[in-house]
Amino acid sequence: MDIKEELIEALQPKTAFEIPLFGGIPVPESALNSWILIALFTIFCIWLTHGMKKVPGRRQMVAEILVGFINNFCKDNLGEHWRTFAPYIGTMGIYLVLANLSEFIGLTPPTKDLNVTAGLAFLAVLLIYGSSFRIKGLKGGLHKFVEPSPIVAPLNILEIGIRPLSLCMRLFGNVFAAFIIMELVKMLVPIAVPIPLSLYFDAFDGIIQAVVFVFLTTLFLSEAIE
Amino acid sequence: MSILNLDANIIYVFINLAILLVLMKIFLFGPVTKMLDERSKEIADTIDGANAKMEQAEQSRQEYEAQLLNAKKEAQDIVDAAKKRGQQEYEAQLAKARDDIARMQADAQKQAQADRDALLEGARQEIAMLALLAASKVSQQKMNSQADRDMVNAFLAEVEETA
Numbered sequence: 001m002d003i004k005e006e007l008i009e010a011l012q013p014k015t016a017f018e019i020p021l022f023g024g025i026p027v028p029e030s031a032l033n034s035w036i037l038i039a040l041f042t043i044f045c046i047w048l049t050h051g052m053k054k055v056p057g058r059r060q061m062v063a064e065i066l067v068g069f070i071n072n073f074c075k076d077n078l079g080e081h082w083r084t085f086a087p088y089i090g091t092m093g094i095y096l097v098l099a100n101l102s103e104f105i106g107l108t109p110p111t112k113d114l115n116v117t118a119g120l121a122f123l124a125v126l127l128i129y130g131s132s133f134r135i136k137g138l139k140g141g142l143h144k145f146v147e148p149s150p151i152v153a154p155l156n157i158l159e160i161g162i163r164p165l166s167l168c169m170r171l172f173g174n175v176f177a178a179f180i181i182m183e184l185v186k187m188l189v190p191i192a193v194p195i196p197l198s199l200y201f202d203a204f205d206g207i208i209q210a211v212v213f214v215f216l217t218t219l220f221l222s223e224a225i226e
Numbered sequence: 227m228s229i230l231n232l233d234a235n236i237i238y239v240f241i242n243l244a245i246l247l248v249l250m251k252i253f254l255f256g257p258v259t260k261m262l263d264e265r266s267k268e269i270a271d272t273i274d275g276a277n278a279k280m281e282q283a284e285q286s287r288q289e290y291e292a293q294l295l296n297a298k299k300e301a302q303d304i305v306d307a308a309k310k311r312g313q314q315e316y317e318a319q320l321a322k323a324r325d326d327i328a329r330m331q332a333d334a335q336k337q338a339q340a341d342r343d344a345l346l347e348g349a350r351q352e353i354a355m356l357a358l359l360a361a362s363k364v365s366q367q368k369m370n371s372q373a374d375r376d377m378v379n380a381f382l383a384e385v386e387e388t389a
Contacts (some may be wrong), residue, residue, distance in 0.1 A: 013231050031238035038246050044252040053263050054268070060261075067258040085253040091247045114230050119239025 003187055006139045010183050011176075030113035037098045037107070065068040077218045081135065081225060089221075092120065093214040100175060100206025103182070103198070109206070116169075121168035124217040129160065132224035138169060144224060163220060167213060174209045178202060354378045 017032070018024040048063040056064060070090035071125035099110045110116045133141035145156040178201035185194050357378050 028235045028238065031242060034238070034242045038242060038249065041246075042249045042253060045250065049253055052257055054261075055263060056261075060258075063254065063258050064262060067255055068262060070255075071259060071262070083259075084355050086245060086259070087251050089251045090255060091243065094250065095243065095246055113235075114232055115236045116239050118232055119336070122236075123240065123243060147305045199373070223279070 003184075006187065007180065007183055011112075011180065013115075015098075028113060029108055029114050031109035033102060033107040034099070034110045035096075037095075037102055041094065041098055041106075042077070052154070074218070077222045078116060078225065081131075085127075085131070085218075085221065087213060088143070089218055092124070092217065093162070093210060096120070096171075096210035096213055100210055101203060102207075103202045105177075109175050109179065109202075110180050111171055111209075112177075114172050117168045117172040118164075120171070120213070121164035123218075124167055124220075125160065125164040128163070128220045128224050131221060135225045168218060170212050171209050174205055178205055287325060350379075350382060357382070 014029040015026045018026050045063070047073065048059050052060050052063075067090070071082065071086050074086040074089055078085055096111065099116070101108050130142070132144055136144065146153045147156075182194060182198060182201055185197055240381065358374060361374075361378070
């Protein structure tokens with residue numbers, strides 16, 4: 001019983017603090033942790049990219065490899081529109097990797113909060129269908145729903161709901177499950193054993209899930225705008 | 227709050243993502259993509275410039291080669307012309323020298339002939355005189371009339387013919 005209560009306690013999304021405005025605006029832990037991650041990574045980026053030169057130094061090389069990787073990924077998948085989408089896809093990927101790895105700096109992963117994964121999935125779907133209508137026009141965007149054949153139109157319409165749900169739940173489920181497993185392991189054997197398991201569940205699985213989320217978003221997006 | 231909470235706090239995700247997007251655009255994607263573009267543009271420009279320069283160099287090389295060939299040909303022409311002129315000059319000089327020599331020889335011959343003729347004439351006169359003198363001595367009379375002289379000359383001519 002003791003373990004169960006402890007576990008449920010650990011799994012509860014917590015409210016970190018309340019902003020004392022309009023009778024108190026609650027700030028969830030996931031948002032606070034996101035702010036910390038955003039602040040840290042922004043500082044890291046400023047450090048990487050300040051004083052950039054034509055002939056890159058080591059710091060600039062790291063930034064260029066990171067951005068070049070994201071840009072090339074978008075170029076390969078999205079073709080001529082990569083410039084529009086690369087920053088958003090990259091931001092999403094960076095945020096997910098940071099969030100999934102945040103356990104390593106002692107923060108509860110923001111992606112353990114269903115709000116976060118749902119929000120990300122909603123934004124991804126908004127991006128996919130928004131770009132489809134933006135680039136293809138109203139007619140072209142609507143025509144996407146009867147491709148490759150009008151018979152599949154109902155499925156395509158269902159996908160508007162299915163895609164964000166699957167994106168959201170896959171990410172949330174993985175991070176949540178990893179979190180539960182790690183909490184249980186930490187309760188049972190607090191020393192040494194959690195290290196390799198943490199590397200698998202937090203690092204490996206976290207990165208895999210971030211990649212899957214970004215990759216699927218890009219795939220849907222390329223399908224929507226091609 | 228339940229574990230599967232989906233509520234108004236979702237707004238934080240949108241705000242956070244927007245903030246991160248703006249920050250990343252300013253501090254990561256913006257400057258780095260710009261730098262990468264600039265660099266690839268510079269590389270492309272450099273390669274284009276190098277190609278253009280190579281082409282130009284090749285063109286000038288061909289031009290120079292053509293000029294060199296032309297110059298060689300011209301030089302050859304000049305040398306040929308000079309040689310030809312020299313040959314002509316030489317031949318002209320030679321011909322002139324030959325003419326001079328021939329003329330001089332002819333003159334000399336003529337002179338010699340004239341001298342010889344004059345000498346012969348003198349000798350003939352002398353001999354005629356001597357013959358007249360001798361004849362006058364033999365005949366004991368003066369033989370200096372025109373008729374005598376003609377007779378001696380005819381005799382001498384007869385002797386010359388037989389000799």
